[in-house]
Amino acid sequence: MYPQQVHHYLKEFFNENNCAILGEEDHYLTVQLTVDIDKRIMNRPFYWQYIEATNSEPNPAQVTFITNQTSIAGNLFGEAIHYGSPRLNQLFVATKELGAYVQLFEKVDSAMGQVILTPWLGVNFKVSYCCDRTKEMLYSFGINLLTGVVKEDFHETICTSEFDMEPADNVFHVQYIIKPLRALERLHAAVEAIIEQDDHSWAIEAQKRWQRDQRVLDYFYEDVEDKPECYEIERKALEEQYESKIKIEIINGGVFYLF
Template sequence: MQQQEIHKFLERYFHANGCEITDKGPGYMTVQLTIDLDKELMNRPFYWHYLEKTGGIPNPMQLTLITNQQLAPPHIKGEVIHFGSPRLHQIFDSARNLAGYIRLYENHRQAPGKQVPLRPWLGMNIRVSYQCDRKRDVFKSIGLQLINGQMVESFHDRLLGMSLTPKIPDYSFTLSPLIMPGSGVFRVANFIKAEIEQEDHKWADEARKRWQKDLTLLEHFYEEAEEKGESYENEKTALQEQYEPKVNISIINGGLFYLTDNAV
């Protein structure tokens, strides 16, 4: 997962959970946490328990995250975030727990009295993991219109520019989907798989070469043994688990979004 992708993911995560990004620049951001996200991320159970008992005024923490140490100004102090860091994995888990599924409506500005149709979109945020003895994650956000089948990428970025509300606005009505959400998930998955098949898989070929090199060393180590035994089989299996190229597709979260005709 590239640092720029991590930065964008964090921005989407905090915006989606109602946090204000009070300061940001190349390689860093400072976030004012909400009460809920402070409880979710900052591991202060005794503070919140005491506050609830005494009726004190809550004071959620600010969090400064550095996503690129080369780009961030030297005076910025905060947590360095990279793929594999505990904080990032904590936020991944939080995103799955807090935002598994949502339903939102575009808060459009139309002349009062005019009924506005809202078209259903299935939005999915997806992680594609390329795994061998190394790992790379790519995040994709796909939107599928559930009437005509139109599909767009960077869907979440488009949503960030809209005003969305959990309650259907006045003078609005929703159109019924022709594509059911379950079928839509299947379509999006096939779209992602087709994209992956068209990619350059040099990384997998190189992993297999490293795998074969270590297998050759393993065979050489055991070549004089009368019986290779269980330890040989275990080491051979371990090499396969380490090097065998795999691509895993996982859904982080998703939802239904009812949008005006020209919103996307």
């Protein structure tokens, strides 16, 4: 996830959640948080407990998020945010909680007369390659629920469009033929296909580091015939640290009726 993608994600998140953007350049956003978003991402539980207990006037935070540190000119104070940073992970969690599933209808000009909208299932996936190091990738897929056509980078396709919660009067939306659960299985398979074609040398390297540390551990206990409990604890810790795992997680998704 590149800095410009992080920047776009932040801007979309705060706009969708009614947080005023007070300042913006290519490399930063200054945002006035709402009470709800402050509670979700700013880690101030004691402050909010005090405010609610004393019925005081709330003062949600105003934050500058620096999305590209290489482009900073002059003295800019703020919080650096990038893919993999704890704050961005908090925003992913908040997104999942606030909008795990949506149904939206693309806005169309009423002057166009009767318009037919086609249903698409759009899903954003996070793929994590886990061992003693972690690499995370984001994938956005859409599938046409009439034809079964799969489109990559679906989020980028729809992010320039405007949507309503309800269809306009001049809109006829076609009912889907492919059930969303079946479509989700196909998108999941598309992500798995990408994973299969990816370079998995990271897992081999993790295995080598595991074997190296295991040899060191065995060296310290090589003269001990009956291994103590601490040996098993350390051996298990190495297994948990180095064992290679791939996790596929759905961040959010929805049915989008598109023109």
